[in-house]
Amino acid sequence: MLPEDIGRLVTVGDPRVSPDGGHVAFAVTHVDLPGNRYRSAVWVAAADGSQPPRPLTAGDRRAGSPRWSPDGSRVAVTTVGEDGTCALEVVPFSVPGETFRVCERPEAFTDVAWSPDGTRLAFVSRERARRWTDGDDERSRPPRRIDRLFPRLDDVGWTIDRPAGLFVVPADGTAAPVLLLAGPPDHAGAAWSPDGGTLATCAARGDDLTPVTDVHLVDARAVRGPVGPRTLAAPRTSRTAPAFSPDGRLAVLTEDSFVWPSFSRLSVVDPATGESRSPATGPDLNCTPLRELLWDGDAVVVALEDRGDVHLYRVPAAGDAGAALLVGGRRAVTGYDLAGGTLAFTATDPGALPEVHVLRDGVERRLTSFGAGFHAAVPTGVPEQFTVPSPKGDGDLDVWLLRPARPATSEASGRTPVLLSIHGGPAAQYTNAFFDEFHFLAGAGYAVVWTNPHGSTGRTEAWAQEVRPPEADEVPGSGWGGVDADDVLAALDGALARDPGLDPERLGVLGGSYGGFLTSWLVGHTDRFAAACSERAVNNLESEEWSADVAGSFRYEMGVTHLDAPEVYRRMSPVTYVRDITTPMLLLHSENDLRCHVEQADALYLALRMLGKDVEYWRFPEESHELSRSGSPVHRVQRAQIILDFFGRRLGGRRPRITWDHPARTAGPADRPTDDA
Structure with a gap:
């Protein structure tokens, strides 16, 4: 590829x-x-x-x-x-x-749902405040008043003056939509009660300093604008993805709002009393919200993350019967429905x-x-999957190794260069899914290695929470850059031991977001990599807490605040160890990234440059944190070419043909790929 x-x-x-x-x-x-x-x-x-x-x-x-x-x-x-x-x-x-x-x-429609009688449609959409009508130029509009946390969202922009509200409209288009529940904050979900009289939606409508998302029930027949909802709340528990059963019960996903990461788990709520029950779901796995929850008779169909797979289970809502596997196999389900x-x-x-x-x-x-x-x-090839022991001693790591069809072997050693890829999150997992990035890396002659270290989902909740700092008030762990760093190196070593054809002298590492953090962290703590690409990374956890779109939320992930324990944030920040970095680095960042603000890359780049380190830095205009997944196609191709050109010069992999204004265009003939490359 x-x-x-x-x-x-x-x-x-x-x-x-x-x-x-x-x-x-x-x-x-x-x-x-x-x-x-x-x-x-x-x-x-x-x-x-x-x-x-x-x-x-x-x-x-x-x-x-x-x-x-x-x-x-x-x-x-x-x-x-x-x-x-x-x-x-x-x-x-x-x-x-x-x-x-x-x-x-002018804003997108989400969470579209038909009323049970088919006469109305509910949806969620952003409602623009009056300042948006004051001309087309932001320079002529009045300033925004910021009076709560989380006033903007990556890949969306400012939300404080265009919050997501809940609407209802006649399905025949004979009348304008009615705004039933306005923001801020943002609302998500539109679940109809069986009689069509009530809609359930979710939002953190309480104190913005307490990030709890509740279920709100609103009169679906209101015709005169926003009305006050009835709230179904639970102490320190967030509820999302609501769905009514035919007999009026409400299925939701719940998670702890004060200890991150925490798993999403199924719960069934009585809308009349607010009482909830958590069915026996069997394995200690995370429910991934691929869609609103789905009832099947007296059970709920959910998607669970399981060691790289995403499977479907049927969970009885009553009784203690465990979950029944509906769709398994070495694969990742990405969407589902049943009727x-x-x-x-x-x-x-x-x-x-x-x-x-x-x-x-x-x-x-x-x-x-x-x-x-x-x-x-x-x-394209198919990776080999195997396991190696985690250095922590509490289980095996799932490791994947994708070998190239045409290795970029070294003339001296005859071995293949290796790239270690690290996922974002950390509460996420590499799935058994087709990932274009692994294949264009392999297409350039690299063997690609990846794993799901501690901190990932797909294993137990305790496994995911192991990366909380040791200073955390609740559920302390080893912190970012602790056992997770040990794990990814163990996975790399396992791949090298498994295949003698891999070159231990030509190793590269790359990752984005938290994966970018761990990339920056590793090169500050080891010199075994010949090149590293840190993309949309967290390089300064302290400034990330105040510059991100989710500013104020890292206190729940770290278990302590940056005000009370700034030394914890600084100790886990890769920029703290910049003097120890000897690995040549490629930094990639999007200028409109609100999740990891571009200042995160600026901080590391400035420090590396001031210290005379080997670093290259590329900033993508008009792109968000989602560049590699849903950015403009041209930028996605250019990003891939930059990565392959950088590693090609450092590790000897095949360099791409480049037609845009990139320094590689002026490279000598020896650096050019052959016509059949």
């Missing part, structure tokens, strides 16, 4: 099953590299595979979020036009008629892009093959 092959990628997701179980609607997104944009449409497939999938939407508007009406005759979709105008539309499916627009807004006896899900594995699958009467069938064109044009 070459960097420009990013333009061939196609993603399939958000499957939704018609009420009778006969069809599956889903979203398909293509990368349009020449147009430097993403194109998406809603498709539909027969659940029994009797007919090939067909597009349900057409035109230049990006369409997604398909939602079937209760009778299955129509599908609501969201669209975005070339000018950025967002619309909620209804497409006829089993009835005659044309697609019509229910309403449009009419058909379980539809999108899933990917390390060697294949996501596709739509269905499970009917115990038989699984794949319905789509949108990735076939990519895989035919871009052959």
Whole structure:
């Protein structure tokens, strides 16, 4: 895979099953590299595979979020036009008629949900304050008043003057939407009660210094604007992803708001009394919120993270029966739905892009093959998965090793250079999914190694919480840069011991966000790497606490505040050890990154430069923390080329062809890749 092959990628997701179980609607997104944009449409497939999938939407508007009406005759979709105008539309499916627009807004529609009788649609969208109408130029608008924490969000921008509210609109478009519940703060989720009289949504509407997200119940029939909700609260517990059962119970995901990371777990709440019960879910695994929760009779279908896999389980809401596995295997489920006896899900594995699958009467069938064109044009390998002991002695590390089809072997040693990749989070996991980055690294001749160290999800909650500092008031651990650093080095050593063809003298390390932190940390504590790429990293934990969009929240992750214990934050900051860095470094950061502000890269770059260290620094304009995942296609390709060019010069891997204004364009012929490279 070459960097420009990013333009061939196609993603399939958000499957939704018609009420009778006969069809599956889903979203398909293509990368349009020449147009430097993403194109998406809603498709539909027969659940029994009797007919090939067909597009349900057409035109230049990006369409997604398909939602079937209760009778299955129509599908609501969201669209975005070339000018950025967002619309909620209804497409006829089993009835005659044309697609019509229910309403449009300058902000996106999320959490779209039909009322049980099919007459109304609920949704969440941002409501712009009056200052947004005072001209098109920010320089002419009045200043923002910041009167609470979390006034902005990465990849979204300022939210304090455009909070996400809960709306209801007639499904036939005969009236304007009604704002039922306004912000700030932001609301998420729109779950209808069985009688259509109540909507449940979630928001941290209390004290902004106490980050607890509660469920709020609001009258869905209100027609005169915002009304006061009834709140279902629990001490120090956040609740999200609400869904009503047919008999009126409310399923939610819950987690501890004061100890981060904490696992999301299923809970069932009685809306009348507020009392909750946590069903027996079996394994001590994290529920990942791929969608709003989904009832199946007297049980709830949830997605659990399990050692690199994401599986589906059916959890009985009553009694102590454990969870039943519905979808397993070495793969990651990315979306799912269930209706009419058909379980539809999108899933990917390390060697294949996501596709739509269905499970009917115990038989699984794949319905789509949108990735076939990519895989035919871009052959990719499949990693070997194995385990090595964690240095902490409390379990094995899952390790993956992707070998290149054409290794960039050294003439002297005949061995292959190695790149150690570290995921973000830390409360996340590398999944058994297709990850384009690993494949373009392997395509340049590198063996790629990755693991899920302590701090990752996919194992027990105690495993994830081990990276809390030893000074934490609750659940102390080894801190960032403790056992997690030991783990990733143990994984690398395990790969080197497993394959004598890997070159221990040509090692590189790279990672983004927390992975960027651990990259910066490692090179300040060991000189075994010949090159390192630290991307969108946390390099100064103290300033991260006041500069991030989630400023004020790291006290819950660290267990102490930066005001009471600044030495804890400084001790765990890579910039503290900058004098010990001898590894050549590549720093990448987005200028609109609000999660890890660009000052994090500036701080490390300035220190390295002042000390005369070997460092290269690239800043991407108009990009957020999500550059590598959903940034502009051109920037994603350029990012890949910068990474490969840097490691190519340091480790001897194949360097990419570059047509834009990059210093590599002036490199001598010996540095150029051959035509067949």
